[in-house]
Amino acid sequence: MTQLPEFVKRVEPEPYxxxxxxxxxxxxxxxxxxxxxxxxxxxxxxxxxxYLMVNNVxxxxxxxxxxxxxxxxxxxxxxxxxxxxxxxxxxxxxxxLLESRISEMAVLDPKWAVLGNAGAVDRLYKRQVYNIxxxxxxxxxxxxxxxxxxxxxxxxxxxxxxxxxxxxRDIGGFHFYGLDICMLAELxxxxxxxxxxxxxxxxxxxxxxxxESTLRRVKEKYSAFLKSRYINTTIGSxxxxxxxxxxxxxxxxxxxxxxxTYEEIRAKINPGS
Numbered sequence: 454m455t456q457l458p459e460f461v462k463r464v465e466p467e468p469y470x471x472x473x474x475x476x477x478x479x480x481x482x483x484x485x486x487x488x489x490x491x492x493x494x495x496x497x498x499x500x501x502x503x504y505l506m507v508n509n510v511x512x513x514x515x516x517x518x519x520x521x522x523x524x525x526x527x528x529x530x531x532x533x534x535x536x537x538x539x540x541x542x543x544x545x546x547x548x549x550l551l552e553s554r555i556s557e558m559a560v561l562d563p564k565w566a567v568l569g570n571a572g573a574v575d576r577l578y579k580r581q582v583y584n585i586x587x588x589x590x591x592x593x594x595x596x597x598x599x600x601x602x603x604x605x606x607x608x609x610x611x612x613x614x615x616x617x618x619x620x621x622r623d624i625g626g627f628h629f630y631g632l633d634i635c636m637l638a639e640l641x642x643x644x645x646x647x648x649x650x651x652x653x654x655x656x657x658x659x660x661x662x663x664x665e666s667t668l669r670r671v672k673e674k675y676s677a678f679l680k681s682r683y684i685n686t687t688i689g690s691x692x693x694x695x696x697x698x699x700x701x702x703x704x705x706x707x708x709x710x711x712x713x714t715y716e717e718i719r720a721k722i723n724p725g726s
Contacts, residue, residue: 469614472501474530477538478520478627479506484655485538496548503530517607517627518620521634525612525619535610539655543586547652551611554648558599566616566643567635569605570650586653598649604632605645608654616643623674626667636675683712 475492479485489504505527507520515523521535532555544550558565571583582596583606607630612618618641621633635645681694683703692703702708 469529469531471503471530473497473532473534474503474505474524474528474614475534475536476505476521476524476528477507477536478509478515478517479538480509481538482510488536488538488540491540491542492547495542495545497542503528516625517630518622518625518633521630522619525614528614531614533612533614535607535612537608537654537656540608541653541655543653544651547650551650554599554650555611558646558648561599562601562644562646564642564644565646566613566618566638566641567605567645568599568611568648568650569602569631569645570609570647570652571606572600572602572631572635572645572647573604574600575603582647584649584651586651587657588653588655592651596647599646602635602645602647603639604635605647607631608656609650609652610634613643616641618643621674624667624670626663626670628664628667629671632671 475489475497477485477488485506492502492504493499505524507515507523509515524535525533554568558568571581571585573580574582579596582598582600582602584592584594584598585608586592607628610631612634616638618634618638620630621637624630624633638645681692681696681699681703684691684693692700694700694703703712
């Protein structure tokens with residue numbers, strides 16, 4: 454048997470040090486303390502949970518995309534909870550309930566990677582699904598659970614650490630990361646769901662100017678990434694689009710020759726483009 458050098462290290466899956474890592478971007482210490490207290494009372498104690506925060510109290514040290522990527526890399530829990538500081542777990546059995554939902558998902562769809570308490574499906578008719586309590590005791594519920602979705606609301610997101618997810622580098626800000634993480638999870642072969650997990654959220658969100666600018670960046674990024682195009686490798690190429698007919702046409706020898714000639718002419722007219 455060939456002997457390998459001693460400095461070659463065999464890699465094996467490492468055991469998780471915690472069941473949950475609970476991560477929050479903090480701008481208000483009092484509100485965050487209330488959130489943490491509600492988690493502890495609901496069973497998310499320091500015995501098997503770690504709490505991580507980005508301190509944005511005095512100034513924004515990290516936006517949501519940078520901060521969450523730090524959370525996802527550094528989390529030592531089997532499941533990573535990304536949540537707003539203005540949520541409260543009002544049910545003292547919330548941990549037991551969440552464990553039950555995770556067990557249900559393991560049977561329903563072992564490929565799940567992201568769970569939320571609110572989100573949207575990829576259609577226009579009956580597209581939203583949620584179960585959230587707002588101040589004053591108003592509970593708003595829509596849809597059936599669990600529901601496979603294309604995006605989740607950012608107030609509460611649970612990520613399976615083993616999925617190895619992260620957020621995009623080129624979006625930034627504090628909006629739409631619930632969409633971004635679901636898009637990237639789906640690209641990697643995972644699924645995302647909204648589950649029946651009721652909690653109190655003190656805010657209904659704020660579609661401000663930053664919201665609109667982030668939306669523009671999201672649309673620019675994914676429009677460019679999802680555009681129809683030829684995909685080339687060192688040993689072959691093919692055309693990729695959402696249309697089987699278009700794929701067939703663009704992969705015919707005639708169409709490939711026409712496209713290649715056009716690209717050659719364009720390169721000569723605009724060298725370096």
